[in-house]
Amino acid sequence: MATTVHERTEAAASGGALALEGSSPPDPGRRNTAVLVGFTAATNLADGVMKMALPLFAAQLTGSPAQVTAVSLTLTLPWLFVALHVGVLVDRFDRRRLLWGASAMRLAAMGWLTLSAVTDGITLGRLFAAGVILGVADVLASTSGSALVPAAVPEAGRERANTWMVGAETVGQEFAGPFVGGLLLAAGTGLALGVISVSYAVAALALLLLVGSFRPGRPAPDAPRVSVNSRIAEGLRFLWRDRLLRTLSVVVAVLSAVWGAWLALMPLYAKQVMELGPQQYGILLSALGIGGLAGTVAVTWVNRLLGARRAMFADLIGTIAMVALPALTTNIWAVAAGAFVGGMGGTLWSVNARTITQRMVPDGMLGRYGAAARLFNFGAMPLGAALVGLLAELGGMRLAFGVFAVATAATPVLFLKNVTRSALRPR
Secondary structure: OOOOOOOOOOOOOOOOOOOOOOOOOOOHHHHHHHHHHHHHHHHHHHHHHHHHHHHHHHHHHOOOHHHHHHHHHOOOOHHHHHHHHHHHHHOOOOHHHHHHHHHHHHHHHHHHHHHHHHOOOOOHHHHHHHHHHHHHHHHHHHHHHHHHHHHHOOHHHHHHHHHHHHHHHHHHHHHHHHHHHHHHHHHOHHHHHHHHHHHHHHHHHHHHHOOOOOOOOOOOOOOOOOOHHHHHHHHHHHHHHOHHHHHHHHHHHHHHHHHHHHHHHHHHHHHHOOOOOHHHHHHHHHHHHHHHHHHHHHHHHHHHHHOHHHHHHHHHHHHHHHHHHHHHOOOHHHHHHHHHHHHHHHHHHHHHHHHHHHHHOOHHHHHHHHHHHHHHHHHHHHHHHHHHHHHHHHHOHHHHHHHHHHHHOOHHHHHHHHOOHHHHOOO
């Protein structure tokens, strides 16, 4: 197995909680899983609220669609500009301390906005600055958190840990975050920002309960110094030269482009073509999130029944259905069914892909690999959104969905050829 699993469970481990003399944690893997799931839940709840709040604050300050959209983009654009450099950091420094660094950045941004809200008021410039800080913190936290899992959880428990972490992300981003955000913003801007700050602070404190060592292996003292750009190139070469990892990255780029296209075009398609009202459109979007939750509940059972490879293949079929059905019908229940299976398949893919890569990628490469893989993911979403808009302008919205369905239909061939049972065996 290429991944290095640190099994130091002494209570005196760096940053770990102190245990009573003569006692030791009964199951550090379960304890660490609980801490990581709690951290993921708290931060994604706060992130979900922020993704709703920042554009709303901007809309109260300006009527320019471009400026409001630009504020939203500050939360995601850092993935395109700093992800690869963050990957180098994650492979050089203690990953728990990097998570604390991300939490400090989040708290600084939230404290600044909260102070502004209760004093001289929030400005558009402050929203841009805070959004960039939060976006960079998200890159740092996501990359560090994913790379930390193999050191925190033994291999036998990683599927469970990844399942609950993906579930926490889905609940926080798709359901609880927007709902709680609406309630908090209705109660007052200062209260909303304060509660978000508390969530980030609680999540950071929870990391004290992790047991183990989370520093990647250091190079030999006589090893030559390697530049940051060389380390980035090494990570990209590692991803591209491995047929399995390269295939997973290419497939996920296509799937992410499809998701970006679906999310970008569906609001207009639902209104103009399907002629849905706000309540019906809410049902359609809820099907996507409910499918994600169903995948969280069912992934262990599906993996036992079908195996990880077939479960991931099911996501490809579900994504094809999600994007093809709007091209074929305007029936809300059919389109909602496609959204449900797409959301469920997305969870099946995420859990299994994380578990596979955590097993196969060396510990000293997890940060750079994770950053490069996420670059494929997050970079493809805006490209898909832009392309589907162009296709819809030229040939209509149903044609645009159809083109993406045809493109997605090519992924099962690539997947079955390269993601084989032998390729998935531990190395």
